[in-house]
Amino acid sequence: MTNAANNSIPCDTLVTAAVVVSQNDARDVLRDAALAITDGRITAIGPRAELTACYAPAETIALPEAMVLPGLVNTHTHAAMTLFRGLCDDAPLSVWLSEHIWPAEAKLTPEAVRLGTQLACAEMLASGTTCFLDAYLFVDAVADAVQAAGLRAVLCQGVFDIENAGFKTSDAALAAAAALADRLAGEPLLRPAIFPHAVYTCREKTLERCAAFARERGVLLSTHAAETARENDDCRKANGARVIPYLHQLGMLTPHTLIAHGVALDDADMALLAATGTTVAHCPKSNMKLGSGIAPVHALRAAGVTVGLGTDGAASNNALNLFSEMTTAALLQKVATSDPTALHAGAALDMASRDGARAIGWPELGRLEPGCPADLCALDLTRPQLQPNIDPVSDAVYAASGGEVVLTMVAGRSLFRDGEFLTMDYDRLRSEFGKTALRLSGR
Ligand SMILES: [Zn+2]
Incomplete structure (x- = not known):
């Protein structure tokens, strides 16, 4: 062990991913990258190896085959x-x-x-x-x-x-x-x-x-x-x-x-x-x-x-x-x-x-940078329409349908993960919504 700082910085969540499209001013797209999150905000973004070496997260979300974008x-x-x-x-x-x-x-x-x-x-x-x-x-x-x-x-x-x-x-x-x-x-x-x-x-x-x-x-x-x-x-x-x-x-x-x-x-x-x-x-x-x-x-x-x-x-x-x-x-x-x-x-x-x-007057959103709220989504890069992922931005705009989303997070809190809605009883909602919509439309 040569690095005394190994795993010494606490954070709430470390998200690791195959690709991170930062949407920072330089529009950096990082491969094999990670984001550290504390108190709902991004505290660091960079190479996965570097961040996993210095952060001690309470939770790690590993997305080795996903592309992270700003929410x-x-x-x-x-x-x-x-x-x-x-x-x-x-x-x-x-x-x-x-x-x-x-x-x-x-x-x-x-x-x-x-x-x-x-x-x-x-x-x-x-x-x-x-x-x-x-x-x-x-x-x-x-x-x-x-x-x-x-x-x-x-x-x-x-x-x-x-x-x-x-x-x-x-x-x-x-x-x-x-x-x-x-x-x-x-x-x-x-x-x-x-x-x-x-x-x-x-x-x-x-x-x-x-x-x-x-x-x-x-x-x-x-x-x-x-x-x-x-x-x-x-x-x-x-x-x-x-x-x-x-x-x-x-x-x-x-x-x-x-x-x-x-x-x-x-x-x-x-x-x-x-x-x-x-x-x-x-x-x-x-x-x-x-x-x-x-x-x-x-x-x-x-x-x-x-x-x-x-x-x-x-x-x-x-x-x-x-x-x-x-x-x-x-x-x-x-x-x-x-x-x-x-x-x-x-x-x-x-x-x-x-x-x-x-x-909308909320300029710290829509970008993944230290200090910004940890609002993000991740696309499943194993889907056929996202092969071979030469240009992640092109794929996000021209090839993805949105159905590839496997994680959506707001202020560091996962709200949607692998098809599950984590903050709602979706089946019950769907049933109540359907009845109400039919009644309003008079059908
Ligand atoms: Zn309108």
Whole structure:
């Protein structure tokens, strides 16, 4: 024995793996590597031999045939809409929303939202997502479900000027947003935010009040914006400006604002987003499915706008799977620009990890570095579609489906391992969820 320091540094968990895709600033990809974790944070990352020699872990998770990635960050979803998956497909946004989704949502209860959110948490864990931004009704029930499942989330109180199952007025919604911010104060894994639904469902005064709320409480503001060309036309008729300049007039574009979709953007819109530090949640599958168009992601990124990836809700995607979203995002930009270099695999992975984390105002997520929260997922490298693993980032974006995930960890705690959900009784959840979903859909 020559090294007196052998196994002398205590840590909670040592994860060893065939490959670690760090997503640090240098985008280091390490082979035969390890991560040391203590108190939910990464304390070291490096060669396996080095870390196993100097750390004395309470627990070792050995993944000799797996690839570890940062836990993925879903920047836009409505988790409980899992209840409405398959309820209405192949219809335009306006029909889908007003004839199918809103009537079904009118029947929602807090218990239904809790079940729908928990099922969404299961789906996200099984496909490597560790953090998501959620905007929905009955946000207390959402918080209960996410807390029980153990994921990290930005939980938004949705605000409308249309009566819904959650509240009758936007005043009531703003009061609920304040109560949510109080409830989540000091909560390590959950952050509050506010989500005025869109310019076409919120009055000007309501939008301004939401912006003021975000400023006063120091929380993120997110909203659906420029999802379709029609939204710009309607906004011009109603308010004399396209959606993005209109939001700017109301003081809603700031570095703490995340717009969802951003499909129908012109150069001036993009310049405004860049100048104000506003971020964008790109939801390619939802945009494709609803025929909304193709967001100019390549141009947004070139303009310096931070773009994350989102699945949107399960009623308009229909999956909450960021691996498939990465594939789609990369391919769609190539189609849109007739340029195969438009959005490379590394950019798609950035959007699903570190850029998404910045987009939701949580920049220490989406990367595996000392000091960062230990949120990660691991893919089984024995699967045929991941052979021969020449380029791990390429495989994660273009070859993996998400079904290869064998471990998902949030803040150093394993929540999903080898097909088992460690924080929920999945069979019971599935049964209760199924009954509730069928009742809501009237089938
Ligand atoms: Zn949405």
